[in-house]
Amino acid sequence: MANEEIEVLVVGAGQAGVAMSEHLSEGGVPHLVLERDRIAERWRTGRWDSLVANGPAWHDRFPGLEFDDVSPDAFAPKDQVARYFETYAEKIAAPIRCGVEVVSVERHVGRRGFRVETSEGVIDAQFVVAATGPFQRPVIPPIVPDGAVPVQIHSSDYRNPDQLPEGGVLVVGAGSSGVQIADELQRAGREVHLSVGPHDRPPRSYRGRDFCWWLGVLGLWDLETPPAGAEHVTIAVSGARGGHTVNFRALAAQGINLVGRTESYADGVLRFSSDLADNIAAGDANYLALLDEADAWVERNGADLPEEPEARVLGDDPAAVNDPVLELDLAEAGITSIVWATGFATDYSWLKVDALDEHGRPAHRRGVSTEPGIYFVGLPWLSRRGSSFIWGVWHDAKHIAGHITTQRSYLAYDRT
Incomplete structure (x- = not known):
């Protein structure tokens, strides 16, 4: 059976993956978002029951949608934050496929792009965005x-x-x-x-x-x-x-x-x-x-x-x-x-390309990795202090989508 092909594969459908999808869609970039659980699963099951967002609702959101059930100066409970991202994904018609885990990403030999092995088969992608966030391994x-x-x-x-x-x-x-x-x-x-x-x-x-x-x-x-x-x-x-x-x-x-x-x-x-x-x-x-x-x-x-x-x-x-x-x-x-309450470490053991440093941490500049075609989004201090917040993730994703769009234009150049 032939492998599925997609231009950009985004791994993770939390706030970073949803933001990436919006900006890629605005740029007309064909893409697919894979999520092993549900949209914004960390907000649902990776937090304690009474957790609320640490920023007020007027600030902790994407520019294109306000919380419809939280006053602007209030702090949204975790379940409402998860529903917010579900609603946002529906609003932008994000191509998200849930229940699919990415097992490995490897660069093709002798041709462009990456071979992405998933729990439901193999996908060939020209670009891969790791949007799995910082909360991977307690x-x-x-x-x-x-x-x-x-x-x-x-x-x-x-x-x-x-x-x-x-x-x-x-x-x-x-x-x-x-x-x-x-x-x-x-x-x-x-x-x-x-x-x-x-x-x-x-x-x-x-x-x-x-x-x-x-x-x-x-x-x-x-x-x-x-x-x-x-x-x-x-x-x-x-x-x-x-x-x-x-x-x-x-x-x-x-x-x-x-x-x-x-x-x-x-x-x-x-x-x-x-x-x-x-x-x-x-x-x-x-x-x-x-x-x-x-x-x-x-x-x-x-x-x-x-x-x-x-x-x-x-x-x-x-x-x-x-x-x-x-x-x-x-x-x-x-x-x-x-x-x-001692934090998390990242786990990119599935990313089998030259995009990590000697400690297994992303090697990048503003989310653009040392491995051409691989990107990171959703990490603290990815580009600035605000990267850890919801609105900061949205702006980081915009920058990365712009970089991908530029690379596509070079690769599409044909002088003949």
């Missing part, structure tokens, strides 16, 4: 051995407090996921320890504007590379319960036990770094720096935005900062579960 540091506590799960497998056995919970990771999960568990009556590592801590809003708006007018979404040393620093910001600034002092006052970065385990005892005070201080500095930039912008532009002096009142440090807990006997503390 990372749990090999610190606590299996059986040391009844349950150890990654944040991607956490759903709600009832999922965990009775007892205390240690949440490792102080980015958006870790903070929101720890807060939810504590509000459900659990005794919670939260392991806080290095993080950025922007204000949810300031002077009547969401931080997404501030990053826009200050030009910070357009940063092309993260600050030195901050490549893997997490962002602590929350859209939960209507959106609020993450405040570790408030979390401690609420009853969450703060500890430093999780370092090692032996004989039932977990040991933490003494860096809690430094991590909170660095987060505070990041927070105050953004307030300073916002105030300077208001003065420079004569903007009529109300002053908010109370935003600079940080409050007293909790006891955990001044007298940090460096060791914790898990049994004595009654901890029966550990939730690892």
Whole structure:
């Protein structure tokens, strides 16, 4: 049986794949999007039940469609985000084929294009766009051995407090996921320890504007590379319960036990770094720096935005900062579960071409890989800071579609 042929094959039908399809269609480029599950499956089943988008609905969307069931300043629940992308795919008539997994991509020998092996046969494609995103392989540091506590799960497998056995919970990771999960568990009556590592801590809003708006007018979404040393620093910001600034002092006052970065385990005892005070201080500095930039912008532009002096009142440090807990006997503390909110690694083992570096990470410039004809979209810092957000993915996809269109024009040239 002859192989199926397509000009551009897009792998993944999340927000990146849907955005790619829109821009390819606008350019008249024949293409197919393959998705092993359903459209936007990560939003459906790869998140906890109460998750909402971290940006307001006016900002976290594609330009061509507003949320019809979420007010502009609200934060869309995960299921509504998934429905949004389904609706968008229908709106643009995206050629998406669900339930098909890509097994391997290899370059043809002696002719252009790639041989793509899928769970339903082989496809020949001139161009391949990897739109599988950054959340492919959950990372749990090999610190606590299996059986040391009844349950150890990654944040991607956490759903709600009832999922965990009775007892205390240690949440490792102080980015958006870790903070929101720890807060939810504590509000459900659990005794919670939260392991806080290095993080950025922007204000949810300031002077009547969401931080997404501030990053826009200050030009910070357009940063092309993260600050030195901050490549893997997490962002602590929350859209939960209507959106609020993450405040570790408030979390401690609420009853969450703060500890430093999780370092090692032996004989039932977990040991933490003494860096809690430094991590909170660095987060505070990041927070105050953004307030300073916002105030300077208001003065420079004569903007009529109300002053908010109370935003600079940080409050007293909790006891955990001044007298940090460096060791914790898990049994004595009654901890029966550990939730690892420790991020993800990419997995491109199916991409058998010269498009990855020695660590298996995409080798690219703005999504254009080192292997001609292979592209990436949907990754953090793909082109700029905004690449991690829904609207940023849309703009990255537009650039990649333009690059493909240009390459097609060269390949179609015939002087005769």
